[in-house]
Amino acid sequence: MNCDLVYIDPLIKNRGNIWHLFFWVDYLFKSICTLIYLFRHKPELVFAQSPPSFCPMVCWSYCKFFKKKLVVDAHNSAFEKPWVSIPMFIPVLRSSVVTVIVHNSELECFLKSRYKTIKFYTLHDKIPRIDLFENSMKQKRYFLFIVSYNSDEPVEEALEAFKHILETSNLKIEFKITGNYKKHPNIFNRYGSVKGIEFLGYLEDSAYLKTLQKAFGAIALSTRRMVQLCASVESLGADIPLLLSDSPTSRRLFFKGAVFTDPNASSIYNAICIFYENRRQLHSGIKEVKLQWERNWIYDYTEFQRKLVS
Numbered sequence: 608m609n610c611d612l613v614y615i616d617p618l619i620k621n622r623g624n625i626w627h628l629f630f631w632v633d634y635l636f637k638s639i640c641t642l643i644y645l646f647r648h649k650p651e652l653v654f655a656q657s658p659p660s661f662c663p664m665v666c667w668s669y670c671k672f673f674k675k676k677l678v679v680d681a682h683n684s685a686f687e688k689p690w691v692s693i694p695m696f697i698p699v700l701r702s703s704v705v706t707v708i709v710h711n712s713e714l715e716c717f718l719k720s721r722y723k724t725i726k727f728y729t730l731h732d733k734i735p736r737i738d739l740f741e742n743s744m745k746q747k748r749y750f751l752f753i754v755s756y757n758s759d760e761p762v763e764e765a766l767e768a769f770k771h772i773l774e775t776s777n778l779k780i781e782f783k784i785t786g787n788y789k790k791h792p793n794i795f796n797r798y799g800s801v802k803g804i805e806f807l808g809y810l811e812d813s814a815y816l817k818t819l820q821k822a823f824g825a826i827a828l829s830t831r832r833m834v835q836l837c838a839s840v841e842s843l844g845a846d847i848p849l850l851l852s853d854s855p856t857s858r859r860l861f862f863k864g865a866v867f868t869d870p871n872a873s874s875i876y877n878a879i880c881i882f883y884e885n886r887r888q889l890h891s892g893i894k895e896v897k898l899q900w901e902r903n904w905i906y907d908y909t910e911f912q913r914k915l916v917s
Contacts, residue, residue, distance in 0.1 A: 610654055615640050638665045645669040652676045652915065657685040660693040667699045676915065679707045683834055686718060700725045706914060713856045714833040728914065730907055731835065731860075734900060735844040737816055748779060749805075750850070750879070751822040753838035754786035759829045761852075761870035762791070766798045768875035773803040778883050780823065783807050785815065819845050824882055824889070826850045830870050835860060843897050848889035850875075850882050860900075864893025 618636040619626050626633070638661055645653065645666065653670055655663035655677060663679045670677040679700060684690055691697070700707055706728040709715050715729045752769075754762055769782040780803075787809045788795040798804050810818065819825060825847045827838035832854050839861065842849050851857045853867035866889070868878035882889065 608652065608654070610650070610652065611648075613641075613644055634659065634661050637661070641665045642669065649673065650675065652678070654678045654680055656680045656682065657696075658682060658690040660685070660690045660696040663704075664693075664696060664699050667703065671703055676705050677703065678705050678915070681707050681709050683831065686722075697722065697725075706911075708911075711833060711835045711856050711860070713859075717833060728911060730911055731900070731904060732837065732840040733904055733908075734897060735841055737820070737841075737844045739820065739846060748823040749781040749783050749821075750824050750826050751819055751847075752782060752784045752826040753819075753836075753841075754784055756786050756788070756790040757829075759831050759834075761828050761830060761875075762794060764870055764872045765826065765828060765875050766794065766804065767872040768879065769804055770798060770801050771872065771876055772879055773801065776880070778880070780879075780883065781805065783818065783822075785810055785818075816841075816845065819847060822847050823886065824848050824850060828852045828868070828870060828875075832856070843893065843900060846890070846894055846897065848882070848886065848893045850878055861893075861896055862899075864889050864891075864896045 615637045617633055619629055619633045637659075641662065642665060646669065653666045653675060655666040657663050657679055663677070667677055669675065679685075700722070701724050704726065706726045707718075708728055708730050709718065710729070710731055712729045715727045718725070718727055750769075752765060754760055756762060766784075772778060772780070773782075782803060783805045785807050788799075788806045789808075795806055799806055807818065819841060825838065825842040825845075827836045827842070827849065829836055829852050833856055834854070835856060836851075839849055839851060839857075849861060849865040851861060851865050851867055853869055857865070857867060866878045866882045866885070868874045
Protein backbone atom coordinates (compact mmCIF):
# COMPACT_ATOMS: atom_id res chain seq x y z
CA MET A 608 0.00 0.00 0.00
CA ASN A 609 3.09 2.25 -0.08
CA CYS A 610 2.56 3.24 3.54
CA ASP A 611 5.43 4.33 5.78
CA LEU A 612 6.30 1.89 8.55
CA VAL A 613 6.35 3.62 11.92
CA TYR A 614 7.84 1.75 14.85
CA ILE A 615 8.17 3.49 18.21
CA ASP A 616 10.93 2.21 20.46
CA PRO A 617 9.86 1.50 24.04
CA LEU A 618 10.62 4.15 26.60
CA ILE A 619 11.19 1.47 29.24
CA LYS A 620 13.42 -1.21 27.75
CA ASN A 621 13.80 -3.26 30.93
CA ARG A 622 10.90 -5.75 31.06
CA GLY A 623 11.41 -6.61 34.73
CA ASN A 624 9.82 -5.04 37.79
CA ILE A 625 10.27 -1.51 36.45
CA TRP A 626 8.14 -2.39 33.44
CA HIS A 627 5.34 -3.89 35.55
CA LEU A 628 5.22 -0.78 37.70
CA PHE A 629 5.44 1.82 34.95
CA PHE A 630 4.17 0.12 31.77
CA TRP A 631 1.41 2.76 31.58
CA VAL A 632 4.10 5.45 31.23
CA ASP A 633 5.58 3.53 28.30
CA TYR A 634 2.23 3.25 26.51
CA LEU A 635 1.37 6.88 27.26
CA PHE A 636 4.68 7.91 25.68
CA LYS A 637 3.98 5.77 22.59
CA SER A 638 0.45 7.14 22.31
CA ILE A 639 1.67 10.72 22.33
CA CYS A 640 4.36 9.90 19.74
CA THR A 641 1.73 8.23 17.54
CA LEU A 642 -0.61 11.22 17.68
CA ILE A 643 2.21 13.66 16.96
CA TYR A 644 3.18 11.64 13.90
CA LEU A 645 -0.41 11.40 12.62
CA PHE A 646 -1.19 15.09 13.11
CA ARG A 647 2.09 16.08 11.48
CA HIS A 648 1.78 13.84 8.39
CA LYS A 649 -2.03 13.64 8.11
CA PRO A 650 -2.23 10.28 6.26
CA GLU A 651 -5.42 9.41 4.38
CA LEU A 652 -5.11 5.74 5.35
CA VAL A 653 -3.79 4.30 8.60
CA PHE A 654 -2.88 0.68 9.37
CA ALA A 655 -2.73 0.08 13.11
CA GLN A 656 -1.24 -3.11 14.54
CA SER A 657 -2.87 -4.89 17.45
CA PRO A 658 -1.59 -5.80 19.96
CA PRO A 659 -1.05 -3.53 21.67
CA SER A 660 -4.73 -2.58 21.72
CA PHE A 661 -3.80 1.03 22.45
CA CYS A 662 -2.33 1.47 18.96
CA PRO A 663 -5.62 1.16 16.99
CA MET A 664 -7.45 3.06 19.74
CA VAL A 665 -5.11 6.04 19.44
CA CYS A 666 -5.17 5.89 15.63
CA TRP A 667 -8.96 5.70 15.69
CA SER A 668 -9.17 9.06 17.46
CA TYR A 669 -7.17 10.68 14.65
CA CYS A 670 -9.14 8.95 11.89
CA LYS A 671 -12.48 9.78 13.51
CA PHE A 672 -11.61 13.45 13.91
CA PHE A 673 -10.22 13.94 10.39
CA LYS A 674 -12.54 11.41 8.65
CA LYS A 675 -9.68 9.18 7.48
CA LYS A 676 -9.66 5.43 6.86
CA LEU A 677 -8.43 3.00 9.51
CA VAL A 678 -7.46 -0.66 9.01
CA VAL A 679 -6.50 -2.78 12.01
CA ASP A 680 -3.88 -5.49 11.50
CA ALA A 681 -4.76 -8.10 14.13
CA HIS A 682 -1.92 -10.42 15.17
CA ASN A 683 -2.28 -13.74 16.99
CA SER A 684 -3.07 -12.43 20.45
CA ALA A 685 -5.15 -9.37 19.47
CA PHE A 686 -8.37 -11.11 20.52
CA GLU A 687 -6.92 -12.84 23.56
CA LYS A 688 -6.45 -11.59 27.11
CA PRO A 689 -5.19 -9.16 28.21
CA TRP A 690 -5.46 -7.21 24.94
CA VAL A 691 -9.07 -7.99 24.09
CA SER A 692 -10.12 -6.92 27.59
CA ILE A 693 -8.78 -3.37 27.28
CA PRO A 694 -11.78 -1.03 27.83
CA MET A 695 -13.16 0.49 24.60
CA PHE A 696 -11.04 -1.76 22.33
CA ILE A 697 -13.97 -3.75 20.89
CA PRO A 698 -16.23 -0.67 20.53
CA VAL A 699 -13.42 1.04 18.61
CA LEU A 700 -13.19 -1.90 16.20
CA ARG A 701 -16.94 -1.66 15.63
CA SER A 702 -16.80 2.04 14.88
CA SER A 703 -15.38 3.56 11.69
CA VAL A 704 -12.88 0.80 11.01
CA VAL A 705 -12.75 -0.23 7.34
CA THR A 706 -11.76 -3.78 8.25
CA VAL A 707 -9.78 -5.89 10.71
CA ILE A 708 -7.17 -8.02 8.94
CA VAL A 709 -6.57 -11.55 10.25
CA HIS A 710 -4.17 -14.08 8.78
CA ASN A 711 -6.29 -17.16 8.10
CA SER A 712 -9.88 -18.01 7.24
CA GLU A 713 -10.41 -20.35 10.22
CA LEU A 714 -9.64 -17.48 12.60
CA GLU A 715 -11.87 -15.14 10.59
CA CYS A 716 -14.85 -17.52 10.84
CA PHE A 717 -14.31 -17.97 14.58
CA LEU A 718 -14.08 -14.23 15.25
CA LYS A 719 -17.08 -13.43 13.08
CA SER A 720 -19.17 -15.79 15.18
CA ARG A 721 -18.13 -13.95 18.36
CA TYR A 722 -18.00 -10.35 17.13
CA LYS A 723 -20.80 -10.16 14.59
CA THR A 724 -20.62 -6.38 14.05
CA ILE A 725 -16.88 -6.19 13.34
CA LYS A 726 -15.75 -6.40 9.70
CA PHE A 727 -12.99 -9.00 9.29
CA TYR A 728 -10.92 -9.86 6.24
CA THR A 729 -8.36 -12.64 5.73
CA LEU A 730 -5.08 -11.63 4.16
CA HIS A 731 -2.43 -14.31 4.58
CA ASP A 732 1.18 -13.27 5.06
CA LYS A 733 2.96 -12.44 1.83
CA ILE A 734 5.82 -14.81 1.06
CA PRO A 735 9.10 -12.94 1.66
CA ARG A 736 11.46 -12.49 -1.27
CA ILE A 737 14.59 -14.49 -0.55
CA ASP A 738 17.56 -14.80 -2.91
CA LEU A 739 17.72 -18.56 -3.26
CA PHE A 740 20.77 -20.72 -3.91
CA GLU A 741 21.11 -24.44 -4.52
CA ASN A 742 20.90 -26.24 -1.19
CA SER A 743 23.27 -29.20 -1.47
CA MET A 744 22.31 -32.19 0.65
CA LYS A 745 25.97 -33.27 0.72
CA GLN A 746 26.68 -30.74 3.45
CA LYS A 747 26.02 -31.40 7.13
CA ARG A 748 22.30 -31.94 7.56
CA TYR A 749 20.31 -30.15 10.23
CA PHE A 750 16.78 -29.23 11.13
CA LEU A 751 16.25 -25.58 12.03
CA PHE A 752 13.84 -25.31 14.97
CA ILE A 753 12.51 -21.73 14.80
CA VAL A 754 11.58 -20.63 18.31
CA SER A 755 10.57 -17.42 20.07
CA TYR A 756 10.09 -19.17 23.44
CA ASN A 757 6.46 -18.10 23.72
CA SER A 758 4.20 -20.06 26.05
CA ASP A 759 2.36 -21.77 23.15
CA GLU A 760 5.52 -23.41 21.79
CA PRO A 761 6.21 -26.99 22.95
CA VAL A 762 9.96 -26.37 23.12
CA GLU A 763 10.87 -28.92 25.80
CA GLU A 764 8.82 -31.65 24.10
CA ALA A 765 10.63 -31.00 20.81
CA LEU A 766 14.06 -30.97 22.45
CA GLU A 767 13.30 -34.23 24.20
CA ALA A 768 12.42 -35.73 20.80
CA PHE A 769 15.66 -34.38 19.30
CA LYS A 770 17.68 -35.86 22.16
CA HIS A 771 15.98 -39.23 21.77
CA ILE A 772 16.66 -39.31 18.01
CA LEU A 773 20.32 -38.42 18.48
CA GLU A 774 20.74 -41.12 21.13
CA THR A 775 18.73 -43.98 19.60
CA SER A 776 18.42 -43.61 15.83
CA ASN A 777 20.76 -43.93 12.87
CA LEU A 778 19.59 -40.69 11.26
CA LYS A 779 22.49 -38.48 10.20
CA ILE A 780 20.96 -35.25 11.38
CA GLU A 781 21.59 -32.38 13.79
CA PHE A 782 19.31 -29.74 15.28
CA LYS A 783 19.83 -25.98 15.47
CA ILE A 784 17.53 -23.81 17.57
CA THR A 785 16.98 -20.09 17.01
CA GLY A 786 15.67 -17.58 19.55
CA ASN A 787 16.82 -16.01 22.77
CA TYR A 788 17.30 -19.07 24.99
CA LYS A 789 18.18 -16.79 27.92
CA LYS A 790 14.43 -16.41 28.39
CA HIS A 791 14.42 -20.01 29.68
CA PRO A 792 17.90 -20.83 31.01
CA ASN A 793 16.65 -24.11 32.48
CA ILE A 794 15.98 -25.40 28.97
CA PHE A 795 19.44 -24.41 27.79
CA ASN A 796 21.06 -25.94 30.89
CA ARG A 797 19.28 -29.24 30.26
CA TYR A 798 19.85 -29.61 26.51
CA GLY A 799 22.73 -27.25 25.69
CA SER A 800 25.39 -29.92 26.22
CA VAL A 801 23.65 -32.60 24.12
CA LYS A 802 25.81 -33.45 21.11
CA GLY A 803 23.92 -32.63 17.93
CA ILE A 804 21.82 -29.85 19.48
CA GLU A 805 23.04 -26.30 18.98
CA PHE A 806 21.41 -23.19 20.44
CA LEU A 807 22.05 -20.33 18.02
CA GLY A 808 20.48 -17.57 20.08
CA TYR A 809 18.79 -14.61 18.41
CA LEU A 810 19.92 -14.16 14.79
CA GLU A 811 19.89 -11.01 12.71
CA ASP A 812 17.87 -11.26 9.48
CA SER A 813 20.76 -11.99 7.12
CA ALA A 814 22.23 -14.71 9.36
CA TYR A 815 18.79 -16.19 9.99
CA LEU A 816 17.91 -16.43 6.29
CA LYS A 817 21.29 -17.94 5.45
CA THR A 818 20.86 -20.56 8.18
CA LEU A 819 17.29 -21.26 7.05
CA GLN A 820 18.26 -21.77 3.41
CA LYS A 821 20.90 -24.34 4.33
CA ALA A 822 18.52 -26.36 6.50
CA PHE A 823 17.43 -29.90 5.71
CA GLY A 824 14.03 -28.90 7.06
CA ALA A 825 12.40 -26.30 9.28
CA ILE A 826 10.37 -26.98 12.42
CA ALA A 827 7.71 -24.56 13.68
CA LEU A 828 5.40 -25.64 16.48
CA SER A 829 2.51 -24.10 18.40
CA THR A 830 -0.33 -25.40 20.53
CA ARG A 831 -2.63 -22.72 19.07
CA ARG A 832 -5.19 -24.24 16.72
CA MET A 833 -5.97 -21.28 14.44
CA VAL A 834 -2.51 -19.94 13.76
CA GLN A 835 -0.29 -19.49 10.72
CA LEU A 836 3.25 -19.17 12.03
CA CYS A 837 5.54 -16.55 10.51
CA ALA A 838 8.34 -19.12 10.48
CA SER A 839 6.32 -21.34 8.15
CA VAL A 840 5.92 -18.54 5.60
CA GLU A 841 9.62 -17.68 5.80
CA SER A 842 10.47 -21.33 5.15
CA LEU A 843 8.07 -21.29 2.22
CA GLY A 844 9.99 -18.35 0.78
CA ALA A 845 13.24 -20.30 1.15
CA ASP A 846 11.79 -23.50 -0.44
CA ILE A 847 12.44 -25.42 2.78
CA PRO A 848 9.94 -28.20 3.66
CA LEU A 849 8.33 -28.08 7.07
CA LEU A 850 7.48 -30.01 10.18
CA LEU A 851 4.43 -28.32 11.68
CA SER A 852 1.96 -28.70 14.50
CA ASP A 853 -1.13 -30.53 13.31
CA SER A 854 -4.19 -28.32 12.87
CA PRO A 855 -6.88 -27.72 10.23
CA THR A 856 -5.23 -24.38 9.41
CA SER A 857 -1.80 -25.94 8.85
CA ARG A 858 -3.18 -28.79 6.75
CA ARG A 859 -5.16 -26.41 4.54
CA LEU A 860 -2.28 -24.00 3.98
CA PHE A 861 0.43 -26.66 3.56
CA PHE A 862 -1.40 -29.32 1.56
CA LYS A 863 2.03 -30.55 0.40
CA GLY A 864 5.60 -30.11 1.55
CA ALA A 865 4.97 -30.62 5.25
CA VAL A 866 4.76 -33.31 7.91
CA PHE A 867 2.40 -32.72 10.84
CA THR A 868 2.79 -33.62 14.49
CA ASP A 869 1.04 -33.42 17.83
CA PRO A 870 2.84 -31.34 20.49
CA ASN A 871 4.41 -34.25 22.36
CA ALA A 872 7.88 -35.81 22.18
CA SER A 873 6.74 -39.18 20.80
CA SER A 874 4.76 -37.66 17.94
CA ILE A 875 7.55 -35.20 17.09
CA TYR A 876 10.06 -38.08 17.05
CA ASN A 877 7.92 -40.06 14.60
CA ALA A 878 7.29 -37.00 12.42
CA ILE A 879 11.03 -36.35 12.11
CA CYS A 880 11.61 -39.93 10.97
CA ILE A 881 8.84 -39.64 8.36
CA PHE A 882 10.24 -36.30 7.21
CA TYR A 883 13.75 -37.72 6.89
CA GLU A 884 12.62 -40.58 4.66
CA ASN A 885 10.45 -38.37 2.43
CA ARG A 886 12.49 -35.20 2.20
CA ARG A 887 12.83 -35.23 -1.61
CA GLN A 888 9.06 -35.41 -2.17
CA LEU A 889 8.48 -32.79 0.53
CA HIS A 890 10.90 -30.42 -1.17
CA SER A 891 8.98 -30.73 -4.44
CA GLY A 892 5.71 -30.29 -2.61
CA ILE A 893 6.70 -27.08 -0.84
CA LYS A 894 7.43 -25.47 -4.22
CA GLU A 895 3.91 -26.35 -5.38
CA VAL A 896 2.44 -24.83 -2.22
CA LYS A 897 4.51 -21.69 -2.82
CA LEU A 898 3.10 -21.18 -6.33
CA GLN A 899 -0.48 -21.68 -5.12
CA TRP A 900 0.07 -19.35 -2.14
CA GLU A 901 1.39 -16.59 -4.40
CA ARG A 902 -1.62 -16.85 -6.74
CA ASN A 903 -4.07 -16.81 -3.83
CA TRP A 904 -2.34 -13.84 -2.22
CA ILE A 905 -2.55 -11.71 -5.36
CA TYR A 906 -6.29 -12.38 -5.57
CA ASP A 907 -6.90 -11.66 -1.87
CA TYR A 908 -4.80 -8.50 -2.00
CA THR A 909 -6.67 -7.21 -5.06
CA GLU A 910 -9.98 -7.78 -3.27
CA PHE A 911 -8.60 -5.99 -0.23
CA GLN A 912 -7.68 -2.94 -2.35
CA ARG A 913 -11.21 -2.86 -3.72
CA LYS A 914 -12.56 -2.92 -0.20
CA LEU A 915 -10.49 0.14 0.68
CA VAL A 916 -11.77 2.26 -2.20
CA SER A 917 -15.39 1.17 -2.01
